[in-house]
Every structure is written in C-alpha cells, then in structure tokens.
Amino acid sequence: MPVDQSLVGRVFPPTSPHTVSEQQVSAFVAATGGEYDGGPAPATYPIVLAFDAMNAFLEAEALDLFRIVHGDQKFAYERPVVPGDVLTATLTVASLRQIAGNDIIGTTSEIRDADGALVCSTSATLVHRGPEEGA
DSSP: OOOOGGGTTOBOOOOOOEEOOHHHHHHHHHHTTOOOOSSSOOTTTTHHHHHHHHHHHHHHTTOOGGGEEEEEEEEEESSOOOTTOEEEEEEEEEEEEEETTEEEEEEEEEEEOTTOOEEEEEEEEEEEOOOOTTO
8 A cells, every 4th residue: 555645745754852962973984984082973973863763653654664765864964963962853754756656755754953953854765565476
C-alpha cells in the first residue's frame, strides 16, 4: 500500500534532547575510521539525531525499516556542532511521489540547540520499497 500523500508537510515531534559529548564524537569518528583530536564534531555527526527522527517517523507511520533504502543525505550548517551542545531534531515530510510501486519520501530535519537556535538542517531521500510480486 502506498504511503498517503497527506503526509507531505507533516511535522513530527522533536527527538529527545541529545547532549553531545567528546566521548560520543570520538566514538563516531572512530566508527568512520578516523581519530578525534578535539574541537567540533564532524560535518556528518548530526545524522545521529536525524536517524533518531527518521526512526520515530517510520514507527509513527508503521513503515518497515527493512523496506527503506537511503537515497540521499545533505547537511546545511548555521554553525558547527560542538561537545556540550544539547540538540533535538524535528523531521518534516517535504515531498512524496510514487515510482514503480515504490514511495520516494523527501524529508527535512532541523537540528536545534537548547535555546531553539538552528544549528543545521538536513535533507534526506528515502525509498520505501513496495511489496514484492506475489507477496
């Protein structure tokens, strides 16, 4: 069953606050094959929050993660993410189209600090694969 077009424009609740620590940033950098030497988090670190927001969206809409293919991810920064930041992410469904039985879902997530200031925004394209033939 295709995802309902009425989702376009829907804003989902923000994620729980996430306190950025040097230990978390170091673990993230190590997982991507690097070494953390202090300072701001890598440019891709906000995916941690964006992924939490995406999972909450998928759960709220009863969409199976195993049917999702991540198609694209972009980040636009107002300022770097640094240890000590307390951040939340709020996901909005920006677009939805169906191609060959698959839902192509465009999302945006705003990453904000504890004062509500925009730190960065992300956009992602998710492909929700349709049911397999005969299933």
